[in-house]
Each structure stands twice: as structure tokens, then as C-alpha cells.
Amino acid sequence: MxxxxxxxxxFILPEGVVYLDGNxxxxxxxxxxxxxxxxxxxxxxxxxxxxxxxxxxxxQPRRVGDKIAPLIGAERxxxxxxxxxxxxxxxALAAALTxxxxxxxxxxxxxxFPTDLYMAEGLIQSLARGHVLKTVAPEAVEAAIDExxxxxxxxxxxxxxxxxxxxxxxxxxxxxxxxxxxWDLAHSAGALPVDLAGCKVDFAAGCTYKYxxxxxxxxxxxxxxxxxxxxxxxxxxxxxGHVAPFDFDLDYRPARGIERMxxxxxxxxxxxxxxxxLEIWEQVDMTAVRDRSIELSELFIREVEARCPAxxxxxxxxxxxxxxxxxxxxGHGYAAMRALIARGVIGDFRxxxxxxxxxxxxxxxxxxxxxxxxxxxxxVEERAWDRPEYxxxxxxx
Amino acid sequence: MxxxxxxxxxFILPEGVVYLDGNxxxxxxxxxxxxxxxxxxxxxxxxxxxxxxxxxxxxQPRRVGDKIAPLIGAERxxxxxxxxxxxxxxxALAAALTxxxxxxxxxxxxxxFPTDLYMAEGLIQSLARGHVLKTVAPEAVEAAIDExxxxxxxxxxxxxxxxxxxxxxxxxxxxxxxxxxxWDLAHSAGALPVDLAGCKVDFAAGCTYKYxxxxxxxxxxxxxxxxxxxxxxxxxxxxxGHVAPFDFDLDYRPARGIERMxxxxxxxxxxxxxxxxLEIWEQVDMTAVRDRSIELSELFIREVEARCPAxxxxxxxxxxxxxxxxxxxxGHGYAAMRALIARGVIGDFRxxxxxxxxxxxxxxxxxxxxxxxxxxxxxVEERAWDRPEYxxxxxxx
Numbered sequence: 001m002x003x004x005x006x007x008x009x010x011f012i013l014p015e016g017v018v019y020l021d022g023n024x025x026x027x028x029x030x031x032x033x034x035x036x037x038x039x040x041x042x043x044x045x046x047x048x049x050x051x052x053x054x055x056x057x058x059x060q061p062r063r064v065g066d067k068i069a070p071l072i073g074a075e076r077x078x079x080x081x082x083x084x085x086x087x088x089x090x091x092a093l094a095a096a097l098t099x100x101x102x103x104x105x106x107x108x109x110x111x112x113f114p115t116d117l118y119m120a121e122g123l124i125q126s127l128a129r130g131h132v133l134k135t136v137a138p139e140a141v142e143a144a145i146d147e148x149x150x151x152x153x154x155x156x157x158x159x160x161x162x163x164x165x166x167x168x169x170x171x172x173x174x175x176x177x178x179x180x181x182x183w184d185l186a187h188s189a190g191a192l193p194v195d196l197a198g199c200k201v202d203f204a205a206g207c208t209y210k211y212x213x214x215x216x217x218x219x220x221x222x223x224x225x226x227x228x229x230x231x232x233x234x235x236x237x238x239x240x241g242h243v244a245p246f247d248f249d250l251d252y253r254p255a256r257g258i259e260r261m262x263x264x265x266x267x268x269x270x271x272x273x274x275x276x277x278l279e280i281w282e283q284v285d286m287t288a289v290r291d292r293s294i295e296l297s298e299l300f301i302r303e304v305e306a307r308c309p310a311x312x313x314x315x316x317x318x319x320x321x322x323x324x325x326x327x328x329x330x331g332h333g334y335a336a337m338r339a340l341i342a343r344g345v346i347g348d349f350r351x352x353x354x355x356x357x358x359x360x361x362x363x364x365x366x367x368x369x370x371x372x373x374x375x376x377x378x379x380v381e382e383r384a385w386d387r388p389e390y391x392x393x394x395x396x397x
Numbered sequence: 398m399x400x401x402x403x404x405x406x407x408f409i410l411p412e413g414v415v416y417l418d419g420n421x422x423x424x425x426x427x428x429x430x431x432x433x434x435x436x437x438x439x440x441x442x443x444x445x446x447x448x449x450x451x452x453x454x455x456x457q458p459r460r461v462g463d464k465i466a467p468l469i470g471a472e473r474x475x476x477x478x479x480x481x482x483x484x485x486x487x488x489a490l491a492a493a494l495t496x497x498x499x500x501x502x503x504x505x506x507x508x509x510f511p512t513d514l515y516m517a518e519g520l521i522q523s524l525a526r527g528h529v530l531k532t533v534a535p536e537a538v539e540a541a542i543d544e545x546x547x548x549x550x551x552x553x554x555x556x557x558x559x560x561x562x563x564x565x566x567x568x569x570x571x572x573x574x575x576x577x578x579x580w581d582l583a584h585s586a587g588a589l590p591v592d593l594a595g596c597k598v599d600f601a602a603g604c605t606y607k608y609x610x611x612x613x614x615x616x617x618x619x620x621x622x623x624x625x626x627x628x629x630x631x632x633x634x635x636x637x638g639h640v641a642p643f644d645f646d647l648d649y650r651p652a653r654g655i656e657r658m659x660x661x662x663x664x665x666x667x668x669x670x671x672x673x674x675l676e677i678w679e680q681v682d683m684t685a686v687r688d689r690s691i692e693l694s695e696l697f698i699r700e701v702e703a704r705c706p707a708x709x710x711x712x713x714x715x716x717x718x719x720x721x722x723x724x725x726x727x728g729h730g731y732a733a734m735r736a737l738i739a740r741g742v743i744g745d746f747r748x749x750x751x752x753x754x755x756x757x758x759x760x761x762x763x764x765x766x767x768x769x770x771x772x773x774x775x776x777v778e779e780r781a782w783d784r785p786e787y788x789x790x791x792x793x794x
Contacts, residue, residue, distance in 0.1 A: 012438075012442050014442070014443050014445070017445070019445060021445065021446045024446050025441075025445060025446045027441075027442070027445060028437065028438070028441050028442035032437055032441075033434060033437045033438060036433045036434075036437055036666070037430060037433075037434075039613075040425065040429055040430045040433055040612070040670070041409075041425070041430060043613075044422075044424075044425050044429075044612055044613055045409050045411070045424070045425035046411050048411070048414070048416060048418065048422060048424060048743060049418045049421050049422045049743060049745060050738070050743070051613065052792075052793035053791045053792055053793050057613060057793075058792050058793050059792075083480060083481070083484065083661075084480070084635070084660060084661025084662055085661055085662075086633070086635035086636065086660050086661035087480065087484065087633065087635075087660060087661060090633060094523060110647060113636075114636050114639070114642075114645050114646060114647060114649075115635050115636035115637075115661060117647055117648075117649070118634045118635060118636055118638075118639060118649035119633065119634060119635060121634060121648070121649050122631065122632050122633060122634035122649065123632075125630075125632075126491060126523065126524060126632045127523065127524070127525075128524075128526070129525070135647060160645075207662070209662065215437070215441055215665075215666055216436075216440075216441055216448065216454060216662075216665035216666060217662055217663055217664035217665040217666055217667065217668070219664075220661075233522070234519065235519050235520075235522075235523045236483070236484065236487060236516065236519060237515045237516060237518060237519035238481070238483035238484075238512050238515060238516060239483065239510075239511050239512035239515055240512075241515075242511070242515065245511075246748065246792075246793065246794050247748060248511050248557075248747065248748055249511060250507060250511060250514055250532060251514075251518070252511075252514070252515035252518045252519065263481060263483050263484060264480075264481025264482055264483035264484060264512060264617075265481055265482075265604070265606065265613075265614055266614050267614035267615075267616075267664050267667050268612075268613035268614040269433070269612055269613060269614055269666060269667050269670065270614065270664050270666050270667055271614070273437070273666065341447070346445060346446060346447070348446060350645065351643065351644060351645055394450045395449075395450055395455050395456075395643075396449035396450050396454075396455050396643065397643050
């Protein structure tokens, strides 16, 4: 049994705030600041360059990867940290295309987070070998898989609607057609159970500043299926992915195993804060997180639909088909979200009209959900969005 | 006049240590920890997701880039932060090759830091269009520039020997032959004056954890020549390089200006610590840094050559032809460096036999240099390296 009151006590949340945006940036775990102090004062300050050995900085990307592995159903030694999700998706796709040289289609869907599509566009344009990025409706992916497809590249849980793809089924379908399956776990890792090994996923990547609470700019991770670890070509072949970086060879030879997906110097400070944040997961069962997240989101949907009929559910109604976030369409959504935030309930807005709310049981309980629904009902009832300062668009929504 | 006693007082250095390895990892500035606390507690903890607007996180890569620009002779708006030096070199080279589609040679030299060569290898292999990475001796670069060369890709100051290329001359030679010039400033930015604009350099990139004291894993920067800002194709086309990231378009359209070289979510925490560290440079004149660095390194060379004849200078003797670091060849170099570090003088070792010492006047003064030379002379005289624990290789040298 996971004790969610105990996990909640491990976060610092501002007084009076209900935080329903952990799907964008997880809140601050209590241990994070002390870990940052330790890295800055005791390691950087005192050990200086020697900390690469003494404080274990060099092994950190693999060590932290091994801590994330059980959260996504991955084997030890198949996950490594570094860079950003965009970069890791690029590496995964570049490796996949090398493994299917005769096939020219990268299949994705219109619900994918745009950066994955943009990175794929950039790669395809660089390759200039007639590849095509084919983007279909999410529900049309399976039917679009054929023998022209080199790889499917999908985000498991849609950033906007929370709609969840059937990972085992689509992975099977892709592989049955001879394609590879690449999954973006941005809204999955730490939100719900994922079984990369069980699904025989080929490549996956994810970020750690959302549900894994690693802090702003925390590094990404990449997963490579075990039998590809010695085969996958790291297109971004940096020196820390070399088999012997400190030999300073002039020619690149990939490291054995997942280390080859490392590129340059790891973000030690960010990764250390992440490492501290990951300690919370040691006492957490992902199935319990999933069950509780569904309870909370179902409660929120019931409350909002009963009290705010102008808001239209934009997420799948079946909780088994969505991740841990819920969106509502509302014409005044942008300003209404600003008004809601001003009253202490923090969600976010996604164009064109979606108000988005994340339900992360590590620090959200039933009382928070009821309170959020109450305040939202008040905003709608009072037309609190109807003020000029709420309508002015900010740089980041 | 730069007051180097005042800059030295802005660093926290361990008692009894002479730190001659700022060319690998700069030491801890006093303001760094408080800045980390502020980002973690006041911004991440209190503002949560709103900090992207309220704390200026979204603009930070450009804002910090503009602080680095004057240190490398770059115009405002031509430098942006993110990722690692390896990734930024890849972006620069990919953009350059797109601008010279008929030319197939990337010209570099055997003194380049290997990751630049590895990243170029990876790019060339991905492109599969007959490009060749041609690696000549450093002194042979100029003669090897001809009309087959798409770009020269060079590290300004050799990581091992400190040898410095003639940036204006080689940039001119490349451009006269119709090639582009890409410079790696890893051992230049913060070490000596660089004039990117004056040299009309096409692309440059550098790291910030060495002479700019940004801390372990601090992000890299990339420079793009002003007249290419609207033309350079970002092969790594991530969503934060999109003209309107929060429109969530399905198609990539590059941002205007240097922002297009952004990729994914910036490492906010690392970059904030870097931003605090950069405040030291507000009172520093780079010409004074260069002059003082030469004085200190000349003193060290004189002392070592007089007292340790077994050590052979591996750096150019003419200080005008080297950066701010000095290397000596010594058959027992690895163990001798370990012994030296055990006595409080921290330099480092680069294979096969080089003992490397950096002279960074921001926190190294004449007394430190004399003390380092004394202790090194003691190590050599006593054959202090001749102990098994010093011969055992560590993971990171």
C-alpha cells in the first residue's frame, strides 16, 4: 500500500494553492534544496574537478537511469539520462531509421507533442533520402501501419487531451509489419504503469520535470531495447558515448550498452536534484498511483460537469483510455484559467481552448480536488474571466 | 584596471589548495549557492509553473547569451544558451553543410577535442552524401583549405597543449576559398579576448563550466553570424526554436534570429547558477585577464624548467601562440599529477603523458603559482609519484 499522506508530506507546496499542473512542472520535493547545496558546496566547491570520480558524477547518467527504469518497466542498464526529450527522440528516430534503411515513412499522429514532429522533420530534411513524416489522426494510426513504415513515433499520452494510446497493441502492430516502435513517455513516466520490456518497445524517451518532479530543466532519459544496445547507432555521437572517452581517440567507437546514447557533459546539478526527488518513488507503487489518479480525476469530472455545464470534457470519458490529466474545452478557457490561478488553483491552458488539469496523487488528495472544483465553479458562475488582465496573453501559457 | 584581488575574493576555494584546473571545471563563485536557493525555493517552489513568466525562465537562454556575447566579441542577439557543446557543434556544422551543398570536406585537425570530430563523424554518416572529415596536423590546416572544403571546424585553443590557432587568419583563408568557419571556444571563452564579429566568424560554440565558472554541467552556447541568423537551418529543430512554440503547430517554422538554435526545455537551474557566476565578469577586462594569465604561465614555465628538467614543455613557447593553459610532457605524468593533487595542487592529466595546468587570474595569483611550482619540484625530486595508489587509473583523469 502506498501511503499518499506520507508522499504529500515530502513536497513543499505554497500555502493555499491546489497544484494541478504537475503534468507540466512537478512541485518541489523537500529534499531537493539540500541536495543542491551538497552538490554545490561539498562537491563542486570542495572536491572541484575530483568530484567526477569522488562524487560519482561520471556514472550518474546511468545510475539515475537505473532508478527510472523500474518506473517504466525497463530492465537495468537500458536507460540513460541526458539532454532534453527533443534530443533523445531525435537519437531514437535516427537510430531506428538506420535499422530500416529501405523504409521511408515515419508514422505519427496529430496528437503528438509538436517537438517530436519538428525534430523528425529536421532529421528527415537532413537525411534527404525521401523519408516522409506521415501524421494521421490518433485513432487512424493502427490502420496506417504498413510495410512502408520504418517506425511509428508516438506520444503515449496526449499532452492536450490526456488520450492514451494502446502501447502494447500499437507496438505489436508496428513490429508485425516490420517497423520499429518509438514512444514518447512525457506524460506517462511517473503518471501510470508503463511496461516497456513487456511490450518489447524498441526505443522510448521521456522527461523528468513533470511527474518525476526533477525541477525546471531536469534532463531527459532514453530507453533502448536490450537486444539493440550493441547495434543502435547513436547519430549524436558525443565523447561521453565513446567506449573510452579518456583515451581521446580521434575516431569514434560507441560505448558498449546504453552508455553510447550519452552525448556531452551531463547536467550534474540538475541531475542531482532529480536524483534526490526520485527517492520519493522508493515507497510508491505505480498501480496505486494509477488507481488513485483515476479516482481523483473521475471525481473532478463529475463535479465540473455537474456544476459547470459550459465546460465540455475534451478527454476520453473512459479513464482506461486517458492518462492522469483531464482537459475541458471552454471558449473563455485562457482567461478562465488565469482567473482560476489567481484564486489559487493552478492548471494550465493549451491552445485553442483547452483548460488542462493534472491529477498526481503523490501530492493531490480528495480535499484538493473538491476545493479546485468549488473554485472553478465560482469562476464560471461569476464570469470571473471577464477582466482585461486575464485576457492578455503571456509568453508562456 | 581589473582588480584581481577583488575577483579572487568572489570565489570559494578549499583551504590550502592551488587550483590550476579551471580549464576543466571552474571553481565555485560565492553567489552560486544563493542563486540556486532562490531558483529552487522562491521560483520553482513558490511560483511553480508560473515561473516561466514571472521569473523570466523562458527568456533566459537569450538573456544569458547576451551576457556572454561581449566576452567573445559577439553582437547582442547572436548568442543563445542550451544543451552541450557537442550538440551545439553539431547544429553549427549541420547548418554550415546545408549552406555549402556542393562541397564535401569538413576540415579539422588532430588537435581538436575529440567530441567535435565524433559529432562530425556522426553527422556525416547520417547524411550519407559523400562528405569526408579531413583531419590534418594543426599547422597544416591553412594549406589544406581549398574549394572542396565546406567548412573548417576547429578548436581555437588545443585542449591538450594550449596551442592557439590564428582565428582571424584561418577564418579569412576559409572564407576566401568559399568555405565557412566554425570555431569551438571551449578553451577561449573567458580565457582570452575573442573577436567573433571582427573576424566575421560564421558559427561558434563553447561551454561555460570551464573559464566561465558555471558549475558542473552548465549549458553550452552557440553563436551565429548576424547575416545568417535568418538563413541558418537548425537541423535539431525543437519546439523552443519554433517561431511560436505555444501555438503548438504541427509544422516547424524556425524562430526569427538566434532563438531558432534553441531545441528543448532549457536547464533553468544550471543556467541560473551560471547567470550568477557571470556577474563576476562585469568588472573584468578581458585584455587584463589575458595579460595577467601570460605573466602567470610564463612564471610557471620558468620555475618548472629551472627546477624539473625531466618535464618537457608541450605547449608553444611563444605565449602569443597559446591559450591560458600550459602542458608538460612527463613519462610519469599520470602518477605525478595524482601525487601533486594529494599535496594540494590541482591540475589534470591528458593522455598519453601530459600534465596540464590552467592559469586563470580571476582566482590565481603569483603566490599560488610559486607555491605550485615549489610543490611540483618536491614531487619530482622525491619521486613522489612512485606509489601504487597513484598509478591506478581512475575513471576520469
